Amino acid sequence: MFVAAFLAILLSMGLALARALSGPTTYDRIAAVNMFGTKTVLLIGVLAFFSGRTDLLDIALVYALINFIGVIAALKLVTQGNFHASHDDRSEAKQGDAE
Amino acid sequence: MIDIIIDITLLTFLAITSVAILRMSNLFAIVMLFGVFSLLSAGLFVVMDAPDVAFTEAAVGAGISTVLMLATLALVKRQQKPHYTEETPQTHRPWLPLLVVIVTGSALVYGTWDIPAFGDPDAPAQTHVARYYIDNALQETGVPNIVTAILASYRGFDTLGEVAVIFTAAVAVLLLIGGRRPKSPATSKDKESKIKPNLILRVVAKFLIPLIILFALYVQFHGDFGPGGGFQAGVIFSAAFILYSLVFGLDSAEKIIPANWLRILAALGLLIYAGVGIASLLLGENYLDYTPLGSNQIAGQHLGILLVELGVGITVAAAMLILFFAFAGRGRD
Amino acid sequence: MIIDIASWILLLAGGGLGIVGGIGIHRFPDFYSRLHATGITDTLCAMLILLGLGLQAGWSIAAFKLALIFMFLFFTTPTASHALANAAAHSGLKPKLSSNDSDKQAPHD
Numbered sequence: 001m002f003v004a005a006f007l008a009i010l011l012s013m014g015l016a017l018a019r020a021l022s023g024p025t026t027y028d029r030i031a032a033v034n035m036f037g038t039k040t041v042l043l044i045g046v047l048a049f050f051s052g053r054t055d056l057l058d059i060a061l062v063y064a065l066i067n068f069i070g071v072i073a074a075l076k077l078v079t080q081g082n083f084h085a086s087h088d089d090r091s092e093a094k095q096g097d098a099e
Numbered sequence: 100m101i102d103i104i105i106d107i108t109l110l111t112f113l114a115i116t117s118v119a120i121l122r123m124s125n126l127f128a129i130v131m132l133f134g135v136f137s138l139l140s141a142g143l144f145v146v147m148d149a150p151d152v153a154f155t156e157a158a159v160g161a162g163i164s165t166v167l168m169l170a171t172l173a174l175v176k177r178q179q180k181p182h183y184t185e186e187t188p189q190t191h192r193p194w195l196p197l198l199v200v201i202v203t204g205s206a207l208v209y210g211t212w213d214i215p216a217f218g219d220p221d222a223p224a225q226t227h228v229a230r231y232y233i234d235n236a237l238q239e240t241g242v243p244n245i246v247t248a249i250l251a252s253y254r255g256f257d258t259l260g261e262v263a264v265i266f267t268a269a270v271a272v273l274l275l276i277g278g279r280r281p282k283s284p285a286t287s288k289d290k291e292s293k294i295k296p297n298l299i300l301r302v303v304a305k306f307l308i309p310l311i312i313l314f315a316l317y318v319q320f321h322g323d324f325g326p327g328g329g330f331q332a333g334v335i336f337s338a339a340f341i342l343y344s345l346v347f348g349l350d351s352a353e354k355i356i357p358a359n360w361l362r363i364l365a366a367l368g369l370l371i372y373a374g375v376g377i378a379s380l381l382l383g384e385n386y387l388d389y390t391p392l393g394s395n396q397i398a399g400q401h402l403g404i405l406l407v408e409l410g411v412g413i414t415v416a417a418a419m420l421i422l423f424f425a426f427a428g429r430g431r432d
Numbered sequence: 433m434i435i436d437i438a439s440w441i442l443l444l445a446g447g448g449l450g451i452v453g454g455i456g457i458h459r460f461p462d463f464y465s466r467l468h469a470t471g472i473t474d475t476l477c478a479m480l481i482l483l484g485l486g487l488q489a490g491w492s493i494a495a496f497k498l499a500l501i502f503m504f505l506f507f508t509t510p511t512a513s514h515a516l517a518n519a520a521a522h523s524g525l526k527p528k529l530s531s532n533d534s535d536k537q538a539p540h541d
Contacts, residue, residue: 009450010104013112015458030131031467031470035453043142058154061497078127079522
């Protein structure tokens with residue numbers, strides 16, 4: 001049963017990667033990397049049970065946190081252009097970054 | 100069978116990501132793809148059964164590195180200029196460098212034919228010291244996780260050097276781009292009327308940050324029994340404060356951790372580590388020999404490894420925060 | 433035995449949902465619909481797969497860690513989607529409302 005889960009997770013990782021490589025706007029890429037990160041958490045979780053070493057779950061936990069921090073950092077850069085002010089401050093919002 | 104499929108798939112993704120990083124010219128996309136690259140490397144390390152390395156790669160590569168590169172992106176343009184345009188056409192043909200690269204690469208590949216097979220039990224790397232560590236680490240140090248035993252006890256000098264390197268990196272960044280900046284007093288008043296607080300992010304961040312710090316402490320002290328240890332714990336601890344700084348602003352973050360404290364903490368961790376060695380010297384044994392620290396050898400090893408990992412964790416956390424504040428504060432005037 | 437069958441079903445459902453999310457993020461025409469695909473299916477796929485693994489683990493520290501992972505994902509994935517949509521809306525990215533529109537035009541009715 002783990003084999004089926006592995007194949008499904010790897011397939012959706014591939015699809016998310018395709019979107020990260022091609023996505024026309026910046027936000028597409030950030031959403032795709034977020035999805036890629038969640039699927040990696042699940043992959044490491046299933047690997048932990050497949051190989052019998054359940055202390056690998058710590059890595060999945062760390063990754064779930066770090067993924068969130070990375071997405072928030074990327075968003076802050078795209079909307080404000082720097083990391084100085086608080087996240088609320090919209091007065092410095094730049095106009096969209098669709099390239 | 101399935102692990103071969105996983106290996107091949109992850110390595111294929113890695114290759115695709117690397118080619119995409121090389122070919123793209125939008126720097127923001129490249130930074131995101133670097134994060135993906137780190138994730139894939141962490142997955143590969145887990146498949147190769149190396150959880151401590153995977154832990155550090157996941158925390159540092161996908162978290163801190165990506166955040167620091169994004170902070171750098173704030174200072175440069177988003178689009179990389181193409182190397183060759185109409186005004187500056189490509190003036191040399193790359194055939195000779197290509198030939199050199201192919202010859203060198205083939206020589207290296209030919210050299211790898213003599214390397215023992217992956218995981219071969221008779222390979223020289225597995226038969227000399229590794230056998231001794233696997234047989235004796237638990238009895239001599241009392242710590243079940245062999246990686247931590249090697250890192251903190253058998254090869255303690257190396258780890259001392261690594262902590263010194265991290266500290267030096269933080270000092271170098273401070274010298275180059277750190278430094279005090281005058282606070283801008285007028286801006287906070289003007290912006291009060293325009294702030295619409297992003298409540299959801301604030302509430303979720305406030306909920307998560309104590310849990311992340313708690314998890315960092317768990318990783319620090321659980322390093323004796325499972326994957327973990329000082330390095331990973333320091334990085335996760337600093338990630339909590341980076342999240343606070345991202346959501347609430349750099350000024351608020353600098354109020355809760357003044358810059359002086361960070362400098363003192365970075366030095367303190369290294370001093371703790373070196374101090375344990377000096378204490379061993381003063382108690383009559385060699386430098387960084389933990390035996391005299393406790394009543395018998397196991398107790399001494401436990402106490403020594405605990406203190407040493409604490410030193411590592413403190414220095415790494417402080418150094419990561421120094422790096423983040425230096426990079427993120429840049430360009431503010 | 434029952435636990436194994438339940439695990440099978442949950443893991444397959446979670447995996448299938450993950451693939452559906454992947455196809456969604458690949459084929460939808462604009463950013464906001466792709467965000468729907470990833471934000472919703474990610475959380476549910478994670479819940480099903482982690483529940484399937486949790487049944488295999490029984491009552492142990494591994495199950496507690498799985499519950500923690502699920503709780504973190506449960507809180508952070510929708511927040512990240514919200515933050516993304518908020519950021520995109522504030523910087524002017526307009527949703528594609530009919531098939532004649534290009535990405536940024538206002539709807540004409």
